[in-house]
Amino acid sequence: xxxxxxxxxxxxxxxxxxxxxxxxxxxxxxxxxxxxxxxxxxxxxxxxxxxxxxxxxxxxxxxxxxxxxxxxxxxxxxxxxxxxxxxxxxxxxxxxxxxxxxxxxxxxxxxxxxxxxxxxxxxxxxxxxxxxxxxxxxxxxxxxxxxxxxxxxxxxxxxxxxxxxxxxxxxxxxxxxxxxxxxxxxxxxxxxxxxxxxxxxxxxxxxxxxxxxxxxxxxxxxxxxxxxxxxxxxxxxxxxxxxxxxxxxxxxxxxxxxxxxxxxxxxxxxxxxxxxxxxxxxxxxxxxxx
Amino acid sequence: xxxxxxxxxxxxxxxxxxxxxxxxxxxxxxxxxxxxxxxxxxxxxxxxxxxxxxxxxxxxxxxxxxxxxxxxxxxxxxxxxxxxxxxxxxxxxxxxxxxxxxxxxxxxxxxxxxxxxxxxxxxxxxxxxxxxxxxxxxxxxxxxxxxxxxxxxxxxxxxxxxxxxxxxxxxxxxxxxxxxxxxxxxxxxxxxxxxxxxxxxxxxxxxxxxxxxxxxxxxxxxxxxxxxxxxxxxxxxxxxxxxxxxxxxxxxxxxxxxxxxxxxxxxxxxxxxxxxxxxxxxxxxxxxxxxxxxxxxxxxxxxxxxxxxxxxxxxxxxxxxxxxxxxxxxxxxxxxxxxxxxxxxxxxxxxxxxxxxxxxxxxxxxxxxxxxxxxxxxxxxxxxxxx
Numbered sequence: 141x142x143x144x145x146x147x148x149x150x151x152x153x154x155x156x157x158x159x160x161x162x163x164x165x166x167x168x169x170x171x172x173x174x175x176x177x178x179x180x181x182x183x184x185x186x187x188x189x190x191x192x193x194x195x196x197x198x199x200x201x202x203x204x205x206x207x208x209x210x211x212x213x214x215x216x217x218x219x220x221x222x223x224x225x226x227x228x229x230x231x232x233x234x235x236x237x238x239x240x241x242x243x244x245x246x247x248x249x250x251x252x253x254x255x256x257x258x259x260x261x262x263x264x265x266x267x268x269x270x271x272x273x274x275x276x277x278x279x280x281x282x283x284x285x286x287x288x289x290x291x292x293x294x295x296x297x298x299x300x301x302x303x304x305x306x307x308x309x310x311x312x313x314x315x316x317x318x319x320x321x322x323x324x325x326x327x328x329x330x331x332x333x334x335x336x337x338x339x340x341x342x343x344x345x346x347x348x349x350x351x352x353x354x355x356x357x358x359x360x361x362x363x364x365x366x367x368x369x370x371x372x373x374x375x376x377x378x379x380x381x382x383x384x385x386x387x388x389x390x391x392x393x394x395x396x397x398x399x400x401x402x403x404x405x406x407x408x409x410x411x412x413x414x415x416x417x418x419x420x421x422x423x424x425x426x427x428x429x430x
Numbered sequence: 431x432x433x434x435x436x437x438x439x440x441x442x443x444x445x446x447x448x449x450x451x452x453x454x455x456x457x458x459x460x461x462x463x464x465x466x467x468x469x470x471x472x473x474x475x476x477x478x479x480x481x482x483x484x485x486x487x488x489x490x491x492x493x494x495x496x497x498x499x500x501x502x503x504x505x506x507x508x509x510x511x512x513x514x515x516x517x518x519x520x521x522x523x524x525x526x527x528x529x530x531x532x533x534x535x536x537x538x539x540x541x542x543x544x545x546x547x548x549x550x551x552x553x554x555x556x557x558x559x560x561x562x563x564x565x566x567x568x569x570x571x572x573x574x575x576x577x578x579x580x581x582x583x584x585x586x587x588x589x590x591x592x593x594x595x596x597x598x599x600x601x602x603x604x605x606x607x608x609x610x611x612x613x614x615x616x617x618x619x620x621x622x623x624x625x626x627x628x629x630x631x632x633x634x635x636x637x638x639x640x641x642x643x644x645x646x647x648x649x650x651x652x653x654x655x656x657x658x659x660x661x662x663x664x665x666x667x668x669x670x671x672x673x674x675x676x677x678x679x680x681x682x683x684x685x686x687x688x689x690x691x692x693x694x695x696x697x698x699x700x701x702x703x704x705x706x707x708x709x710x711x712x713x714x715x716x717x718x719x720x721x722x723x724x725x726x727x728x729x730x731x732x733x734x735x736x737x738x739x740x741x742x743x744x745x746x747x748x749x750x751x752x753x754x755x756x757x758x759x760x761x762x763x764x765x766x767x768x769x770x771x772x773x774x775x776x777x778x779x780x781x782x783x784x785x786x787x788x789x790x791x792x793x794x795x796x797x798x799x800x801x802x803x804x805x806x807x808x809x810x811x812x813x814x815x816x817x
Contacts, residue, residue: 241651242543243621249548250580294696296748322545349696352545375699378706416707417700418804
């Protein structure tokens with residue numbers, strides 16, 4: 141079992157004819173994902189790598205039965221692409237695009253929240269259910285099927301964590317990169333809820349970083365609701381205050397969002413926190429033994 | 431992206447938000463003339479990209495134009511150190527000369543993004559002129575927060591609620607309602623991640639005035655505001671950070687001596703953490719982007735080596751889909767081009783990793799390979815200790 145996606149997920153790619161859209165479509169298909177359609181306005185009617193391209197998401201859904209979207213549309217049109225997938229009634233939209241203006245996302249998020257479509261991202265590596273379906277830009281080969289759910293707002297740090305898990309023989313049920321932007325779709329708690337209900341997930345590894353209060357919120361939810369062991373790592377213990385570290389989300393302002401506070405709250409809520417990024421796999425193993 | 435106070439006030443003014451009469455000056459002579467224009471009694475404010483200027487001597491009330499000129503001579507070119515600038519401070523290149531105002535009451539007003547509710551939020555407090563974070567700690571009940579529904583926008587009755595909560599009444603209350611609505615309009619149209627007026631004052635004569643203002647623009651939205659790039663004061667930024675920006679690399683100078691190059695912000699932060707854990711001191715944060723390319727890696731390497739504090743380099747690339755042999759070529763090219771003899775440790779993961787390692791080891795550079803994150807960090811600290 142898994143969450144969000146599996147081997148039967150029918151995927152359409154918004155922005156399939158762009159350079160990275162096409163490259164990652166090929167990579168995902170090579171992993172075994174079912175890519176059934178592409179959407180690029182103005183290019184409807186052509187086939188790319190044997191995949192039919194449509195002008196609109198609604199058309200693509202109508203002709204192919206796609207239920208999940210992977211979005212590679214460049215920033216100026218990305219919020220629009222999210223809204224289009226919501227209107228077409230998809231189950232899930234995963235937005236990989238980095239650099240969407242916040243004002244666009246505030247409105248897109250407000251509309252998406254009222255639709256039936258779940259949103260992962262933007263600015264995220266995507267979602268993968270190892271051995272079944274890869275929907276994103278993560279390297280497939282570091283993953284292995286198993287029972288640990290992974291949720292993270294970082295990209296390459298997630299790869300590091302997953303590799304450590306795989307090296308220790310801890311396979312993953314599903315890995316979800318929720319994205320590093322200030323406005324995102326699914327948050328930690330939304331993903332944790334699904335892992336909690338998923339019979340294929342026995343434990344969860346959570347990766348956070350400085351800035352905001354999402355990890356603290358998640359910690360309190362875990363304490364009250366989580367039936368499964370959770371381990372975590374928080375990046376940025378040594379980050380200087382007030383400096384922006386790459387992600388728009390990762391900024392410590394006014395004493396809020398410090399790594400130590402996040403770590404302490406997680407520990408108080410029963411989460412095993414890895415104090416070093418080299419020990420993430422060990423922390424998960426330790427939580428599983430408890 | 432940040433701008434100076436005087437630029438923020440210019441923008442506020444275009445949205446009908448009243449600011450004190452002011453002039454921006456680049457020389458002491460200009461400061462003196464501006465002070466004369468204000469009638470001698472005025473406020474001299476150093477313009478830097480940081481708060482906390484008052485306590486650092488960057489904001490002073492003067493009573494004569496000559497006094498303003500003397501102060502300006504002292505301030506121009508000086509590096510002003512405040513709690514927000516770091517120990518090296520920021521150089522004063524511009525000074526704002528502003529009319530002195532008789533203040534009756536001070537407030538705090540801002541609009542910023544609230545991640546929790548995914549909305550813009552209006553924040554107001556009757557405790558103005560001090561750091562809002564301090565107010566939040568000591569008396570959170572004095573802070574009013576209003577999340578703004580993106581569909582309805584900020585409504586007049588909501589703005590009035592805030593004005594009343596600040597204790598305003600009568601004509602000045604209605605002035606405040608208009609000001610708050612205009613501020614929201616400004617925040618959206620200018621794609622701000624923060625607009626802050628602190629303090630917003632009521633003068634003895636009963637007028638509202640924005641006495642100090644701070645703007646941060648959403649970096650992701652700069653592309654739709656052609657005027658923004660010209661508004662940047664590059665003298666306020668680290669030269670290496672400027673170069674990095676040109677290549678779309680996120681670079682932040684830190685205090686240590688181990689140059690770092692990592693792909694992805696989270697992994698980059700974790701790399702700094704692990705270096706410190708093993709007794710190293712990172713010289714910088716540098717994110718070459720999740721999908722590092724050969725060109726970006728080469729540019730990043732050159733930027734790191736331009737920092738004279740750097741005595742060793744740690745590269746941590748989790749390539750994933752990017753081929754490691756290509757990354758390795760980028761590193762070798764850049765290191766050879768700048769004749770880098772410093773110790774380098776490269777930790778790479780991804781496809782073609784063995785080919786990449788072989789290229790690095792045969793390059794003739796002073797390179798060791800880190801087998802994993804911890805091993806790499808330990809090796810660079812050890813190489814530095816021996817060097």
